[in-house]
Amino acid sequence: MSNLVLKIKNVSKQYRLGELGTGTFSHDLKRWWCQIRGKDDPYLTIGIENDRTKSGGDYVWALRDVNFEVNHGEVLGIIGRNGAGKSTLLKLLAEITSPSKGEFYIKGKIAALLEIGTGFHPELTGRENIYLNGAILGMSKSEVDDNFNEIVEFSGCQKYIDTPVKRYSSGMLVRLGFSVAAHLDTDILIVDEVLAVGDLEFQKKCIGKMQDVSKSGRTVLFVSHNMASISNLCSRCIVVDKGSVVFNGNVNNAIEYYYKSINSEVKKISLKDRKDKKGLGQVRFSNLELLNSTNSSINCGDRLQIKAVIKNFTDKKIRIYPSIIIYDSKGLRLLALSALLLNKSFDIENNQEKEIIWTWDKCFLSPDEYYCDLYMVGGEMNRDVQDEVQHGFYFKVNSGDFFNTGIINENLDKVCAEFSID
Amino acid sequence: MSKNDELIHFDRIVSSKSQWLIFDLKKIWSYKDLIILFVKRDFISLYKQTILGPIWFIAEPLITMIVFTFIFGFMANLDTSSIPKPLFYLAGITMWNYFSECLIKTSNTFINNRSIFDKVYFPRIVVPISIVISGLLKFSVQILLFFIICIYYFIAHNSININVVILLFPLLILIMAGLGLGFGLIISAITTKYRDLRFLIEFGVKLLMYGTTVVYPLSMAGNYKWIILANPMTSIIETFKYGIFSKGVFDWYYLSYSFIFMIIVLFLGFVIFSKTEKSFIDTI
Numbered sequence: 001m002s003n004l005v006l007k008i009k010n011v012s013k014q015y016r017l018g019e020l021g022t023g024t025f026s027h028d029l030k031r032w033w034c035q036i037r038g039k040d041d042p043y044l045t046i047g048i049e050n051d052r053t054k055s056g057g058d059y060v061w062a063l064r065d066v067n068f069e070v071n072h073g074e075v076l077g078i079i080g081r082n083g084a085g086k087s088t089l090l091k092l093l094a095e096i097t098s099p100s101k102g103e104f105y106i107k108g109k110i111a112a113l114l115e116i117g118t119g120f121h122p123e124l125t126g127r128e129n130i131y132l133n134g135a136i137l138g139m140s141k142s143e144v145d146d147n148f149n150e151i152v153e154f155s156g157c158q159k160y161i162d163t164p165v166k167r168y169s170s171g172m173l174v175r176l177g178f179s180v181a182a183h184l185d186t187d188i189l190i191v192d193e194v195l196a197v198g199d200l201e202f203q204k205k206c207i208g209k210m211q212d213v214s215k216s217g218r219t220v221l222f223v224s225h226n227m228a229s230i231s232n233l234c235s236r237c238i239v240v241d242k243g244s245v246v247f248n249g250n251v252n253n254a255i256e257y258y259y260k261s262i263n264s265e266v267k268k269i270s271l272k273d274r275k276d277k278k279g280l281g282q283v284r285f286s287n288l289e290l291l292n293s294t295n296s297s298i299n300c301g302d303r304l305q306i307k308a309v310i311k312n313f314t315d316k317k318i319r320i321y322p323s324i325i326i327y328d329s330k331g332l333r334l335l336a337l338s339a340l341l342l343n344k345s346f347d348i349e350n351n352q353e354k355e356i357i358w359t360w361d362k363c364f365l366s367p368d369e370y371y372c373d374l375y376m377v378g379g380e381m382n383r384d385v386q387d388e389v390q391h392g393f394y395f396k397v398n399s400g401d402f403f404n405t406g407i408i409n410e411n412l413d414k415v416c417a418e419f420s421i422d
Numbered sequence: 423m424s425k426n427d428e429l430i431h432f433d434r435i436v437s438s439k440s441q442w443l444i445f446d447l448k449k450i451w452s453y454k455d456l457i458i459l460f461v462k463r464d465f466i467s468l469y470k471q472t473i474l475g476p477i478w479f480i481a482e483p484l485i486t487m488i489v490f491t492f493i494f495g496f497m498a499n500l501d502t503s504s505i506p507k508p509l510f511y512l513a514g515i516t517m518w519n520y521f522s523e524c525l526i527k528t529s530n531t532f533i534n535n536r537s538i539f540d541k542v543y544f545p546r547i548v549v550p551i552s553i554v555i556s557g558l559l560k561f562s563v564q565i566l567l568f569f570i571i572c573i574y575y576f577i578a579h580n581s582i583n584i585n586v587v588i589l590l591f592p593l594l595i596l597i598m599a600g601l602g603l604g605f606g607l608i609i610s611a612i613t614t615k616y617r618d619l620r621f622l623i624e625f626g627v628k629l630l631m632y633g634t635t636v637v638y639p640l641s642m643a644g645n646y647k648w649i650i651l652a653n654p655m656t657s658i659i660e661t662f663k664y665g666i667f668s669k670g671v672f673d674w675y676y677l678s679y680s681f682i683f684m685i686i687v688l689f690l691g692f693v694i695f696s697k698t699e700k701s702f703i704d705t706i
Contacts, residue, residue, distance in 0.1 A: 004431065015704060028615075091703070095436060095543040098700040103437035115541040123467040132463060135456035136542050164470070 005188055005219050006070040006093075006110075010102035013063040013088050062088040064243045065102070070188075070221065075214040077234035077251060078223045079258050085243040086223050090114060093190055093221065108187030108219075111138055115192070117177025122166035126157055126176055129165050133180045147183040154205075155179035175202055182209045189213065190221045207232070227255050227331040255330050262391055263329070263371055271392055278388040283318050283348060285374045286311045288393040291357070299400030300416060304363040306393070308356045310376070312348040319345050320378030320386060322356060324393070328414070329369040340377070364416045367399045446545070453548050460552035465559060479563045483519060487512045494637045503639040505667045506575050512568050513666065514636030517659050520561040521598045522627045527553045528606025529623055532614045532702055539703060546699040547692075550607060554599050561595075572666065587672055588665030593681075594658050600684040601654055607691030611698035615705045635659050640671050654680040 016027075063085045070076050080086050091097050093104070094112030119136040120129050130151055134144040144151075152158055155175045157168075165173060191210070210233055214220050224230050230237060230251065237254035239247035239261075247257045271287060290296045291305040298304055312318050323338035337358050339345060348354045374392040377385055399408050402416040469475045487508050494500045495507040502510040528550045532539065535549055576582040613619050631637075634655045643650045650656050657676035664672035 007432065092436075096540065097703045098436065099438045101438050103435055105432035106434045106436065107432045112542065118541045119538045121463050121467055123470040124463060128463075128466070132459045135453070135459045136538065136544060138453075138544065140452070141455040141458075 003071045004069055004105075005072045005107045006104065006221075008066055008068050008093075008102075008104040011063060011066045011089075011092060011099045011104055012061060012101040013085075013092060013097075014100040015060050015062050017060055061243050063092070063099075066240075066243075066245055068238055068245055068248055070219060072219055073217045074236055075220045075222060075234045077230040077237035077254070078221060078240060079225070079227070079230060079237060079254065080240035081262070084240045086240050087114075087192070088243075089240065090190055090192055090221075090223060106188070109138070110188040110190065111184050111186040112190040113137075113181045113184075113192060114190075116174055116181065120165055120173065120177065123164055125164055126152075126161040126168070129176065130180055133177065134183075137181065137184055138186070139184065143185065144180075151179045151183050154182060154209075171202075178202075178206060182206070182213075186218070188219045188221070191223065193224050193226070227258075231255060231330075252330065259329050259331050259371075260369075263369060263394055271389065274389060274392065276390065279376070279385040280379060280387075282314045282379055282384075282386055283310060283312050283320050283376060284387040285309070285322070285376065285389065285392065286353065288372075288374070290395050293395075295396070296394060297396035297398055298363060299398045300363055300365065300367060301400040301402035301404070302363050304360040306358045306372075306395075308358075308374075309353055310346075310348060310356060311353045312350060315350045317347055317349055318378055318386075319347050320376055321345050323375040324358060325373040325375060326365075326370050327372070328365075329371075334365075334370075334414075338375075345378070362402070362418075363397060363400075364402065365397045366413050366415060367397050369394065369396050371395075450545050450547060450551075453544055456544060456548055457552045457555065460549065461556040461559070464552070464556040476563065479560050480567045483512060483515050483564050484567065486515050490515070490637060500638050501642055503641060503669045505663065505669055506579065506581055509568075509571060509575060509667075510639075510663070511637065512571065513663050514634070514659050516561070516564045516568055517594075517598065517662055518631050518634065518636050518655065519564070520557055520595075521602045521655055522631070523557045523560070524554050524599060524602025525606045525609075526623060526627060527557070528603055529609035529613065529620075531606070531610045532698075533610075533620075536703075547695065550603055550610075550695075553606075554603050557602075558595070558599070582666065583668040584666055585664075585668050587661060590661060590665065590677075594662055597658055597680050597684045598655070600688045601680075604684065604687030604689075604691035607695040608687070611694040611702070614698060614702040630655075635663075635670075639669075651676060651679075654683040656680075 066085075066089065078086050078089065090112060091114070092099050093110070094114060095110075096112075096114075117129075117133060119133055121132065124132065130148065131141065131144050135141070152161055155172075155178070157172055157176055160168065160172065165176070168176070207229060210220075210222075210229075214233055214235075220233075222230070222233060234251050236249065237247075237251040238245050239254050239258050241261060246261070247254050271285060277284065285308055287309040289307050290298065291307050292298070292303065306324060308322065308324075310320065310322060321339040321344075323336055323340065325336045325338075326334045328334055346354060346356060371391045372393040372395075374387060374389040375385075376387040377383055379386060401408055403418070469478060472478065474481070490511040491507045494511070495502065531546070531549050531553070539546065572582055609619055609623060630653070633650060633653050635643075635650065636659065640647065640650060640656065640660055657671075657673070657680045660671045661677055663670045
């Protein structure tokens with residue numbers, strides 16, 4: 001127990017839905033009256049669980065009875081879908097807002113990086129903003145002094161350090177902001193997905209810095225959608241869903257759990273009923289299925305065919321380039337089967353449907369569950385995104401006789417490839 | 423682990439239960455660098471890309487003084503109890519401006535700094551404190567202008583009659599800052615949820631100026647004197663004028679009224695502000 005630096009105990013957070021107006025005032029009065037008499041807030045007993053798809057109710061629980069502990073030196077990953085309550089959790093831990101119920105205990109200094117370059121003032125120079133931003137994040141002037149040269153060097157903005165930051169490019173701003181944040185010296189660091197910024201070179205630099213931080217024995221809480229960086233950096237991971245912690249433990253298991261929960265949702269909801277489709281929508285995927293299979297699963301080594309039905313909703317002919325992007329159960333992107341790569345397009349007549357079939361003669365994916373993002377460009381400019389569905393299709397590969405030797409390949413390789421040994 | 427063990431092991435507890443007025447002075451002190459930087463930021467950014475720069479600090483009261491002298495002094499011919507008209511108005515304007523700036527800027531604390539408050543935690547009171555301090559910088563430049571004009575009148579017309587009451591000047595500043603801050607804190611807390619007050623403040627403060635003795639002496643108020651004196655700013659401006667010109671009203675009774683008023687408002691402001699800062703971000 002002596003190793004604990006953070007303990008979250010029965011923390012809940014309730015938000016009021018809808019607009020604030022005259023109704024709010026009467027609720028406030030009632031709440032205030034209860035407070036005076038020493039009673040509990042009457043509105044804390046109501047409210048629905050955090051589920052975007054359901055409507056109704058004035059109050060919602062963004063978080064409900066969250067419990068977990070963090071040990072010193074741990075790098076804890078926090079994953080979950082958009083709107084699951086991750087950001088609310090971070091805001092509570094960062095003390096930006098306070099919990100509706102419950103409490104948490106902190107040992108040591110805590111700092112949160114929910115945004116890069118908070119409080120940058122456009123009229124001030126880079127130098128002035130380093131001090132300002134550092135102080136906002138909780139650094140004293142002498143701390144910034146000590147690290148000043150490193151910060152400037154890390155950001156790569158030496159030349160512009162005495163220029164007002166309004167003249168900076170957005171990339172430079174991000175670099176400057178991250179550089180200040182990276183030199184924060186706190187016991188517990190909370191990082192929101194700030195790594196997904198800047199150019200590739202700088203992103204690598206950031207990941208490297210994060211690894212340094214985690215190796216230096218500090219405690220880090222890291223929220224991301226990027227499973228690769230989660231599994232790279234974290235020593236433990238929790239999954240948040242609908243306002244509760246649904247998994248807490250090993251990183252790989254957590255990621256698997258996360259994708260399984262998404263997959264089960266994908267399996268439940270048919271493509272037609274999905275409400276989170278993006279794109280112009282003149283043409284959309286209306287159905288996908290795996291041919292020659294039962295329960296959308298095939299064996300490794302079998303012929304794999306995915307049939308998509310694509311519908312044109314307009315009164316004119318549209319030329320499209322459809323793609324399927326395949327991920328494994330841990331969220332690792334494997335490959336894109338894009339018509340653009342083959343420079344192949346399809347014309348769909350007005351208000352008609354068309355069937356398109358992707359074919360692999362031999363499925364070389366190893367036994368696992370796979371899900372696919374659907375993506376389609378096309379239309380007048382040939383470049384409009386028409387349809388984009390995350391995890392729009394799912395299939396399963398069972399172990400099979402890939403090499404036609406009668407030996408069922410059960411090993412854990414990601415892919416099988418034909419080869420010979422002479 | 424029992425509750426007691428937790429209290430021993432951890433440094434800090436963040437709980438849903440609201441605590442009454444816990445202003446951790448040590449914590450605020452640890453953010454002193456931030457206060458200084460905020461003051462610096464306000465000061466620098468205000469007049470960047472202007473040619474005259476900080477001269478604008480004195481242009482504002484100077485121009486107002488000229489307009490007031492013309493309208494209230496010559497056109498309306500209001501009495502100034504034989505104090506030189508420009509000085510009479512400038513004294514009132516300078517004092518009133520500091521109070522109103524503290525009040526208006528503090529009352530917008532949460533709304534104007536929402537983007538920062540939404541991302542980083544630091545004691546929110548840091549912002550109002552820095553507002554009062556940067557207001558003080560501006561005020562000291564303006565009061566310097568006032569004293570320079572005083573010296574001119576002293577040499578040219580010998581119409582200045584400074585007395586010992588002027589030694590209360592630091593106390594006057596303290597009361598003004600406290601009043602502006604206190605009112606501002608209360609209003610800022612309420613505006614996080616109900617924006618109605620914001621409109622009221624916009625013109626209310628301007629109108630309230632006519633409820634103090636900025637453009638007329640207290641003696642002109644007649645039977646309504648008590649209304650004017652109910653405004654805690656009145657005795658401050660009166661005391662200041664009395665200290666410089668030995669004219670007008672100076673009364674310990676009025677001044678202590680303002681002082682006690684300030685203490686109450688400031689205390690209320692702190693309580694309400696500290697209750698609000700915990701979760702205002704949900705409602706703003």
